[in-house]
Amino acid sequence: MDSKRIDLLLERYWNCVTTQEEEAEIKAFFNSGIDIPVHLKSTAPLFQYFREEAEIKLKDQDFDKKLMAQLQQQPKGKVRKLEQSFQNYMKVAAAIA
Template sequence: MDYKYIEQLLERYWKAETSIEEEDILRAFFSQQDIPAALKQYQPLFTCQQEDADIKLGDDFDERILALTEDTEVKPVKARTISLQQQLRPLFKAAAVIAIIFSVGGALQHPWDASWNDPRIDYANSYIQQIDTADTIVPMQAENITDAPADSSKAVNETLHKE
């Protein structure tokens, strides 16, 4: 037997495109005893409605449900007003975290030793630059440099003249 029509009705049923008459056809089909194995899995879906139709609620059902709901006290819910500052607080926190991350990242880019702030390094770099640009080498004197400390001039001259 060809069950294409039933399969088409099932496809339309899953898409919620069937009419009430077509759903009755499906219920009648699945209430039979002889159903193909491929469609057997859908039988409980259509037969449970017939089985559940026999269940009737008692006459006092409405009264019992209303009695249950009347016993509970309904507490009024107060609406809270949230200020603009409270609404933006998470945004402020996120901005603070980002600022901290960038600050720490900027601090980590500098070397940790004290040599990057040492005026002797600046003196040596300027001496090397003068050597690179000049045709003749003229030794620089530490006394001519104003930002180099006076006591470091000997150490710089000794370091430069070792080469």
């Protein structure tokens, strides 16, 4: 793959304007195992990290179900009114500011 093309795509990537296809092209370049140009070597670990993290699988297949069950069991918090004294402090602070 052309180094200039990758430079252009990386510029677009850092500006957050790449398409999914362009990002896939960048990832393919860094994960291809070809010799990476010196000026791009500092960027390579980022895309290697993305690849490694994408390969990680959860050992527990029911993780999502267990998490949702725990979240649903937690009691919902009460909505409390601000105490009158706290409201007075806020009025004083607003008047001073």
